[in-house]
Amino acid sequence: MDRVGNSFTLAEAEVRNTQEFTLHVSQAETTNGNTSTFDASNNFEGLLVIDITAVTGTTPTANFYFETLDFLSGKYVAIPSAGTIAQQTGVNTLTVPVTNFGEKVRLRWVLGGTTPSFTFSAGFTAKS
Template sequence: MGGYRNNELFRATGLTLNSSTDHVTASVTNATTGRTGAIDVSRISNGLLVVNIANAPTGTDPTLALFFDVQDAFGNWVQTSPATSIGGVVVTAAGTTYGVINNGYQMTNLGRIRWAVGGTSPSFTGVSLSVHGRP
């Protein structure tokens, strides 16, 4: 495709997203690098976050909102995805969702995937996350 080269920056599978953690820099191993910590987004100018939820969520009225943040020069995390969640909606069932992660902002060198769960005792299992970007 005329000079386009996809860069996979992050991949993790089989995750459980619940209220005990809220972002991938909190010990989720990046399968593309083998490391934990922030995602290096320095080589892309925009990207796509894809989320696949393999299993039906548990709990009462479970919801999952997913976000992409970048870190500024002072160490603050700044949300670059839509205010409600990637793709503009919260997830309530198994399936796939995705969202653009630049949203008009200048990307910085470090990023993270963050989530917020809602409901009573919510848990989303079998979750796969991947980030792909364009230079």
């Protein structure tokens, strides 16, 4: 609280809500794929967490892309603030801060190598 002359002004409290999205439950993936689309329109920033718990195959690789649906073209496009998520080759936990992600979001993965298998979960905690 600040005192200004004979008056008092109250500092405004910032109230932020969070919304948690389970993008991908922990399970093995052996082919390219993507999650369903999630409505994150009530939010403006968040944290994407991808937890890779097992990897098999010969020289396996996984590339992850956090995408938004372009309302005009109907195509999914990479969310620039998610940056380039480094190619994964083993067990790892990734945390990716994301802003300006549009209304509809999803996670897409592309696997490489010979008979690759990645077991992972992915969650997105969004804030309004």
